[in-house]
């Protein structure tokens with residue numbers, strides 16, 4: 001495997017890619033511990049106070065359709081979703097935040113991980129998301145997995161309904177963005193989800209490169225929230241841990257009374273000083289972590305003195321410590337897995353190119369086989385004969401569509417070869433006057449890097 005020096009995604013060779021693809025297919029065949037009851041993603045789930053059913057809130061619905069915010073976000077971030085579940089109540093008042101707060105939090109994580117990868121020069125190959133909810137962060141990070149060097153994403157939540165919704169939204173996102181993702185550089189990523197209580201450490205979440213937990217701790221009683229963070233920093237030992245929680249002081253911006261929590265489900269909310277003191281405590285208890293000053297996310301004009309709507313901690317492991325959590329401690333159950341197929345397009349293109357060159361080398365063009373039903377004589381070959389020369393496991397080659405392969409061939413031969421489908425058989429036409437050596441030279445000249 002070759003590595004790019006700047007850390008912006010490694011240009012993987014075909015073999016590395018197809019091997020990874022093969023392993024991924026095997027992993028996807030593993031049975032799940034439990035299959036979740038499929039939640040209705042159309043159904044509104046009022047988890048928190050102040051949430052109004054958008055089906056009955058015409059003004060809100062209008063804003064949702066018309067708000068340029070959504071489109072702007074989709075273009076800029078490729079978040080491509082206007083799923084209700086991406087916004088909890090205060091964030092629905094999204095005119096406060098541009099882009100929406102959840103998008104800003106996801107971006108904060110993306111930037112922090114990108115910087116961490118660049119500075120440490122080590123790939124974030126395993127990423128864990130704890131209290132993943134409806135998997136907004138997973139969707140938001142997909143297109144950067146190649147830059148991070150990620151190959152495994154594991155997510156856990158205690159709520160089966162959120163997980164089921166998250167799985168469906170993630171699958172929808174991966175399908176809708178399949179084209180873009182397949183053009184990104186990177187290895188395919190296995191994304192697994194688990195049902196479990198994050199208060200219990202699970203060996204599969206130990207020694208990962210990064211753990212992220214956004215807006216989760218405040219949903220657990222403070223004592224337990226501290227236990228969770230202590231477990232991460234003392235037992236799971238990720239190389240980087242990022243967690244966030246609301247800045248209670250910021251509730252004033254939403255017109256809330258002092259002491260009133262942002263969500264009904266919150267067990268506590270911290271003001272800036274309290275959060276900062278918690279980080280001080282953590283620095284004392286876990287000296288092997290370097291813990292930055294709090295980061296604030298989500299600013300609103302006119303409220304700069306309140307810093308930001310969310311406060312986040314970034315903790316980096318300083319020593320070369322490894323978790324000693326025994327392998328058989330696996331309380332979480334697997335409930336889903338899905339693949340983010342990064343990089344498949346370039347690999348497919350290169351495999352088709354190799355197959356075409358090999359086929360050209362082995363194939364004789366006989367005068368007797370010339371077709372003479374057009375303007376000028378030509379040879380017709382079924383694409384399947386060429387794809388027979390693909391050097392890739394069936395799991396990968398099966399994903400290469402014949403018509404797409406012909407498009408690639410037209411491109412790499414500077415359109416000296418034409419599409420020719422006869423009686424439903426996808427094929428190519430090579431004009432008689434087209435010299436084989438010239439064709440091979442053109443393919444070499446057009447090599448994509």
Ligand SMILES: C[S@@+](CC[C@H](N)C(=O)[O-])C[C@H]1O[C@@H](n2cnc3c(N)ncnc32)[C@H](O)[C@@H]1O
Pocket residue numbers: 088130131132133134135136137156157158159162196197198199213214215216219220
């Ligand atoms: C406000 S949501 C945040 C979801 C997600 N992190 C995000 O940023 O969109 C909080 C999530 O934490 C989950 N949660 C709360 N307590 C948990 C626990 N003990 N173990 C696992 N997940 C928990 C909830 O089910 C919920 O999905």
Ligand SMILES: [Mg+2]
Pocket residue numbers: 215216218219263266
């Ligand atoms: Mg919350």
